[in-house]
Amino acid sequence: MSAVASGTFAVTFRPPGDLPAVVPGIQELAFDKLWTGDLSGHSQGHMLAYAQTAYVALEVFTGTLAGRTGQFAFAHLGDQAQGQQRLLYRIVEGSGQGDLSGICGELSLSITDQEHRYAVHYTL
Template identity: 45%
Template structure:
């Protein structure tokens, strides 16, 4: 298992599509599209498509997302997808980031891994623990 560390920045996309039918009929569901810029051991760009649900209880919410990454990892270029699931229960949070199985392309074919996130002073610090087949 190898580890990649660094930071990423996030910004909302200007080209957010119109809300889906479910988001229009269930106002508690939010939809976001974000751009990310990755720095450090993983360098590149990604697009995140996210659905959120906020409860009436402060500090309780959930989100799910799919992220498409184009980047260089350990000197190998390619793409892959990440799956996110975040749950906040009255302020207590848990977050899962996983590489979608068999989503690697280019030189990242066969990538497997999980990412952990720590936010310090509003800066997103990641650690991606991963495996890659030998080239």
């Protein structure tokens, strides 16, 4: 079954603590998200960012998708070149648990006025 899920989420960043800098210019952040829409639940993750021009992150979502409850992980890779932002935001294959076991797919994202709008293209 292929489908598209869409909605919004709110994100709150928090410093992970007093960790020493691994590499100059790289910042480590932990984050929490509250998902609404077709994905309903919360996620937590960790991000490494370089000079606001590139980042990698992993996060774990726990909640409901299309009436199915469980969890899965997202992997992010984002960068910015010449004012253009590029983002790869994938569901980690094999990470699905509960009713979301076997899920795979990608998320597309748009940000307008600080609102994060998503569409998850997935197979379950």
